[in-house]
Amino acid sequence: MVSNAGSRVVQILDKRERELLAAWVESQLKSPGLRRDLIQEAELREQSREFLRRLRDAAATAGVDDIDSKAWDPVREQLRVLSTERARRGFTPSETAMFVFSLKEPLFARLRQEIGSDTTVLAEETWVANILLDRLGLFTTEVYQQGREELIARQGEEMLELSTPVVALWDGILALPLIGTLDSARTQVVMENLLQRIVETGASIAIIDITGVPTVDTLVAQHLLKTVAAARLMGADCLISGIRPQIAQTIVHLGVELQSVTTKATLAAAFAVALQRTGQTIGRVRPPA
């Protein structure tokens, strides 16, 4: 009677929906894992009601064997929305999955009441219900993970753009404050941004400030030199500033050749050089107090 397996689960979902919902919501509310700071009781109630309704419809039309089938689309859709939403609000994966798993207890209790002493049928039905809820729970976790990964990927992209601003310091002088590690991908973005801005502004000097670069190894130095060389090909001189004492030591120990570039300890010093080279000065309007 394989085809019959799960029929009692469907029956319970259909006949005792209201009762099941009440028990389920209650158990969710009582659970210590419920994040009352992140979700309202009314919203939880509404989500549970909607989920049970969709679950009942799907189970009644297509049975409980294959949750990937078309009839289960509404259920999966709701779980997807719910999971993404919870991921965004800051629920942990287990707290998100508990939404589905917490349905087990009330459902099993009703199975026991319905079937009573027939242990073979009870075990079979419990098993079917168990598998169904496990699959739905895993699906929730999967979507949660996906949502998180998309978030991370998007943030990575945003960071790449945010972290490479090119600012105009003065007439014909650009500054490029670098924050974070320079890898090949970032160097490419930095280089493109810088060269594009040189064309746009007609700047003749660019100051690359590496105060925010935590470590300078041979690779980072090579990337810096590439950027300097590319800017020079366009007709703009580059100065490198913000070299911390520790980094100066590292550069020498590694034998990195920075001879071809003017380097300065601070952005202010580099700016002074840039002003001098472009034939500009900044002076006080009145003597210091």
Place this chain on the structure above:
Amino acid sequence: MADVDRIPIIKMGEFLLVSIQVDMHDRLAMTLQDDLTASIVRHQARGVLIDISSLEIVDSFIGRMLGNIAAMSRVLDAETVVVGMRPAVAITLVELGMSLPGVRTALTVERAMDMLRAAVGPAVHMGRVDGSQPE
């Protein structure tokens, strides 16, 4: 586009202006080297200005050609300035490992002219001590 077999070399005072507006192929580059060195000698030019703002595609050959032209000009006592390189071209050349160390660069033609004037100093006029022009 008609196949161009020569790149014009324009004389501007004591400087020569070369504007590369077509994609360079190898033979064109060789012809340019010949023409340019001949022009420098004929006009006794003190500076060469190569405008590559229309150049979209470079390869290592073109890169080397630019370097060679600069070196040849220097032998003939003329400074070379490469003008208006596009960002994409600059990145490509750097990735190819050709940062053209011996070549001066400028963003615009005006700046390149200023640079050349500063580099070669005031023009030396040939004349006689009594002020009359040579025959």
